[in-house]
Amino acid sequence: MVVLGDQHVHQIVSLLPHIFGVYEVICLTIICWDDFLLGNLIANHFTIKSSGRSAFPSGLKCLQRSFPCNQGSGIYSEFAINCGGPQTTSTTGIIYERDNDTLNETTYYVTDTSKWAVTNAGYFTGGTEVYTILYQNSSSNDFEFSNTFDSKLYQTTRLSPSSLRYYGLGLKNGNYNVTLQFAETAFQNSATWSSLGRRVFDIYIQGDLVLKDFDIKREADGLSFRAVQKDFKVLVSENYLEIHLFWAGKGTCCIPEIGTYGPSISAISATPAPDFILNVSKKPSGSKKNKIGLIVAIFVGGVGVLSFLFVFVVFFNTRRRKNLQANDYDDLLGLDARPFTFSYAELKIATNDFIPANKLGEGGFGIVYKGTLNDGRVVAVKQLSAASHQGKNQFVTEIAIISAVQHRNLVKLYGCCVEANKRLLVYEYLENKSLDQALFGERSLNLNWSTRYAICLGVARGLAYLHEESRPRIVHRDVKASNILLDSDLIPKISDFGLAKLYDDNKSHISTGLAGTIGYLAPEYAMRGHLTEKTDVFAFGIVALEIVSGRLNSDSSLEEEKAYLLEWAWQLHENNCEVDLVDAKLSEFNEEEVKRVMGVSFLCTQTSPTLRPSMSRVVAMLLGDIEVSTITSKPGYLTDWKFDDTTSLRNDVAARGTVSICYDHSESTSMVGYVDNLPASSSKTMLGKAIKEGR
Template sequence: MKSLTYLFLGNNSLSGTLPSQKSKILKSIDVSYNQLSGNLPSWIDSSLQLNVVANNFTLNSSDIRLLPGLQCLQRGFPCNRNAPRYANFAIKCGGLQMTADGIVFEAENNSLGTATFNVTSTQKWAVSSVGLYEDRENPMYVQNTFAQVKSTNTPGLFLTSRTSPVSLRYYGLGLENGLYTVNLFFAETAYPDRITRSWKSLGRCVFDIYIQGGLQVKDFDISKEAGGAERAITRRFVTNVTDNHLEIHLLWAGKGTCCVPELGYYGPSISAISVVPDFKPTVSGLPPGTSKKKTALLVGIVVAVGAVALVLIYLTIHFMRRKEYNDEEVLLAIGPRPNTFSYAELRAATDDFSPSNKLGEGGYGAVYKGTLSDETVVAVKQLSVASQQGKSQFIAEVATISAVQHRNLVKLRGCCIEGKRHLLVYEYLENKSLDQALFGRSDLRLDWPTRYNICLATARGLAYLHEESRPRIVHRDVKASNILLDAELCPKISDFGLAKLYDDEKRHISTRVAGTIGYLAPEYAMRGHLTEKADIFAFGIVALEILSGRPNSDNSLEDDKIYLLEWSWALHENNQILDLVDPNLVEFDENEALRVVRIALLCTQGSPSMRPPVSRVVAMLAGDIEASGVITKPSYLTDWDFRDLTRSLVTKDAQTSTSSENKDNHNQNRISSGPGVAPSLCPVNVSEFSEIIERR
C-alpha cells in the first residue's frame, strides 16, 4: 500500500468515514457512489484528485471552498431540491461556449483527470470523470479534431469532445420535474474511416449509455451507429425527472479497442449535450432573489437620471473597444478556440517585460518568464516579425498548434493578439535549453545516459511532428537552443509551430530561408526546397553536438576542427571517431557512441533521399534495427575541401615581401599588417587563375 498512487473504490457500497491519514504518494482517490458519511479528513487539499460525489458527507464552509459545488452532488442532489430553478441546459463537452441551431452550448473545458468533478457556478449542471489511462504516455481528457465532420449543419459542435477512460457522468441540477428530451451528440474523430484501410481505422470506441440510472444503449459504437468515422450522430432519449435532477452516464465496460491509435486509448467520448423539456416550464431560470420588477425599476431610474451620460459612455466604449469585440467574434468563429490572454495580463505576469525576466531572444522574438495570477509559471514569447496573415488565420494556426501535444514537445498554452501585438504563451521549463547545458553556460553536467536519452527523445518528438500529428509539421529550425529540458532533463522541442504563423514568403520553396547557419540542409539553404528531410539534417548536427559537447562551429579551435561535421568525417575516415566524444564524459558506452555518429552521418547526407525518415532514426537509436545504410562523404564537403587560391597567393606574396623588406623598403608588393594600413594585393595572372578554377 505504501507504493499506491491511484485508488478506485467507487460503487462499492462502502460505509463509515474516510481515514484520518493517507499515504503521501497517493495522488488520486475515487470513492464516489458509496454510503460514506462524517466530516472530510484534513489531508484533503487542492493538489489531490478526489471524487467523493454521491455520498453523505457533512460539509463545512472550508470543505465547500476547497471542493466547490460538492454539496450539490451529495446523495439526493440537494441543491434546489423542491425549489427548481431550471428547465433546460446545453453543454459543449470538452470545449468553449458556442451557439448551434439557436442553442447556446455552455463551455465545459475544465481540466478533468483520473478522479475529478466540476459544478458550474450557477449550479445548473455538473460533470464527473473517473478512470486512469494506465498505458497511455500522454493521457488527454479532451479529443481535438481538425477534420470536417460530415452529416451535420454545425460541424463546429464536433471539433472537440470530452473523453474519459472509464466513467463520465453529466448532471442537470435544480430541474423542474417532468418529461425531457435528452440529445447526445457524438462523432468518432480519433480513428480514420474504414475505407482508408489503415491499421488505425480498426479502432473502435464502445461504451454503454445510462439515463437516470437505466441502461438505454449497450455497446454503443459511435462509428458503427454513424455509418463511418468523422460523421455526426445524435441519439435522442425521453426521460422523466422526478427529483429535480438528471443523470447521464457513459460507462466503458471493457469493450472496443484499447491500443489504437495509441496505447491506452479507450473509454466513452461525447461532443455535446442538450436537454429540453417536453412541457411548458413554469420556472424562469433566474437565480433566486432576482426580482424582475426591481430590475425594471432600477433600469428605469438609471435611464431617466443618466440618459445623456449613458449615451456618451456607450459611444466611447463602442469606438474604443470595437476592435476587442471584433477580436471576440473572430475567436468565437474559430474551432477549437485556443486559450487567450490579455496583453495587460501578460504584461503583469512578466513585470512589464522586465529585462530581469528575459530568458533569451531568437529570430522570432524575445522570451520572458512570467507568473500568471493563478501562480502558474509560463514563458511568454513576443513575436517580433509581423505576420501577413489575417487575424482569424493567425488564431486558427495557434489553435492548430495548441492541439499538437507530445511529451517531447513544449506545450503551447495560448496566445494574445491585440492590434499588432502577437504573443505566445508556453509552459516554462526549469533547466532551459540544451545548448546551455552542453556548452557550459549552465550548472548542468550531462552524463552519457542522459545525453543518449535526449538524442532519442528528441527524435521521437520530431517523429510525432513529421508522421503522427495532424497537420504534419516541418520544424525548419531544429537546433540545440530550441530543445528545452524539464526538471527531469527530459527534452522538449520548442518553436515547432512558429513557421506556420508567418507569411507565405517563408514557406516551402521561398527566397527567404528561415533557420540557423550550421543546421541548414544544403537543398534548403541553396534552393529553398523544404521537406521534413531538412529537419533530419539539422537533427544529425544536433546529435553530433550532444556527443561532442561542442557547437557545430567554433573559430577558436584549430583549422581542421572549426566545423564539427568536417572534423567528424575526418575522424571517421581515419578510424578515430571516438576522439569526437566530449572529453568531459568520464564514462560512456562505446557502442552507443558509434551508433550516434553513424546515424548523424546518415542524417547529414547531401541528397535528401539518402537521409532516413525520422521514424527509422528512432528505431536505430532505440536499438530495434541496425544503424545501416550507405554512407558516403557528402559532396558539399568534398567540394569545399580546397585551399582558397586567392588567399594562398596573397599569403605567399606577404611572406616574400616580408623577407625582402630589409633589402628594399619600397617594395610595392609588400603587405603591411600594421594597424590602420590597407594591404596591397600582389599581381595575379588572371587567365592562369581562371584556368585553375575551370579545371576544378
C-alpha cells in the same frame, strides 16, 4: 418494478436479441435482489432508496440521478483509463489508470477517488464470461501495433455484450479533448473463415451519437493488430462526462467463436481543450425568471437609458475594431483554437515590471522573462519586439501551432496577451533553460552520456509526433539546440514554433521561401525552397552530433578539418575513430550508443531527402529495435563544394554564434541576424558555402 431471481433473469436476457433485435439489458427495469448491489442502476437514472437494506455500496451513490458526486464543484480536469488493463504511462507522459477489475453481466466500478466509473450490462450468448482481453504475441513477446508509439495501451481491451459506459465524475466544466483508442485482436488476417467476423457498435458521447456502425477493423483498413484512434471535442457543463458504447445487434456473433461481438475499447483519455473555459455550470432553475425580470427592468428604464446604451455600444465597438485592425488582432480571432488570454497588467506584475534580473534570454522575436502568476505558476513570458515585423507573423503562427498539439516533448503554451501594440506569449517555465546553454554555455550543466542519449531520443519522439501523429502534419523548420528546452528532470521539450508550417498528406512538399538557421538547413530546402518533414530530419542529425561532441556545428576557432562538425565526424568515421568525436567532458560513455547516434546522424543528413529516415524510424534505431543502416560515402555537398575560407561571413558567424535567416518574400518577413534578399545569381553559391561551412 419486476423482481426476479438470478436464473430467470439470465433466461430472459438470452431471449432479448430475438424479441427486440437489441441486447441492452439496462433498458429493462429488472433487478435481482440477490445481485441488487451489483446492478447497473444508472443507465435510466434510477434513484434507489433504502428498503430493508442498510448497506449501500460506496461509489454507487455517484452513479445515481444527476451524478451527485462533486456536482457543482468540479475537482478534476482530466482522466485517462487503460481499459481492461493495469496502470501504464504513455509516451506523452499521460498516466492511464488501471481498469482490470472483473465485471460480469450487470455490474459497475467506481474509483476510490470518485474520478471515473465504468458500468457494463448484457449477457454473452454461449455462456462466455470474457469481459477483458489481454493480447501478446506468444512467439516473440513483441507487440505488433506498428502504427503507434504506445503499443502497450492496445494490449488490453474491455469488452461488453451490449452496453458499456464510462463516466468522468467531478470534472471541472469546460471544453475537453476526448480520445478513444481501439484495437481489433479477435479477427485475424488470414484466408480462413475466422477472418470474416465483424464487430459493429455505436458510440455516444454526452448522449449524442458521434459514430454509428463503428467497425474497428474497417477503420484500420481491414488490418488486425492496428491501432485506431478517434478524437472528439466535448463540452462538460454539469461536471460529468458520459461515453456510451452500445451494440445495436449488427455485425457477426459467432466468429471466430460464439460470443465474439459487442463494443470493445482499449483506452480513454480526456484532457482540457486549448479553449478550456472554467465554471460553465448548469443554470439554476430560477435563472429563467431572473432573466425575464432583467428584461422587464430594462424596458422600464425607458427609451433614454436604451438610447444611451446603444450609443455607448456603437462607440465602444468602433474604437475596439480600430484597435484590433491596427494590431492585427483579427488574425488571432480567426484561429480555430482560441488561447487563454492574460492582461498586460497581470504579466507586468508577474515579471516585476519586466526587470532585467528576470530576463531569461533574447532572440529575433524579442525578450523572454521569468514570471510568477497569481496562482503560483512560474512561467516564461516571451515579449514581442515592437520593431519586429517578422515577430508578428511568428506570434500568430506559434499560437496556432502549439495550441493544436500536446506531447511530453513539446513545450506547453499557457496563453497570450494582446493589448494595443503589446504581444506576449506565456509558456511553462523550464528550469534548465535551453540545450545550447547546457552544452555550450558558460554555466553548462553536467550532462552525462545517458542523459544526452535520453535527450536525443526525446527530441526524436517530439519530431515524430509533429510529422506523423499530428494532423495536419507540422514541419518545425527551425530545429536547433537553442530551440530545445530542458525541464527540471532534463526532459527535452521542442519550442519556438514561429516558423512552423502545416501541410497535409496529399502534398509531397511545400515550395516556400527560406526560413531557419544556417548550419541546420537541408540542401534541397536551402537551394530550391522544397520543404518536407525531411528538412527537420536533416536538422535533427546536426543537433544529434552537437549532443555527442558538446560543440557547435561550426567553430572557426578550430583547425580547418574540425571547423565543420559534420565533415569532421565523417573523417573520424572513415578512419574508424568515431569515439574521438565525443565531448572531452565525458569521462564515461557507451561506445556502441555513440556509434549508433553518429550512424543515425549520417542517415539524417544525406543529400537526398528520400534517403533520410522518418523520425519514427529514427526513434526505433535509437531504441535499438532496428539496425542502423550502413552509410559508405559522405554526402555530395561535403565533397563537391570546395573553396577557400576567405569571406567575412565566417567572421560574422564567429561573432554572432549562429545566424538565423529568413528569405521568404511570400511572407514579407525578416529576422534579427539575417541573410535576406540574396541575388539570384549568387544565392546558390552563398547558400552552398554556408551549408558547407555549417553556418
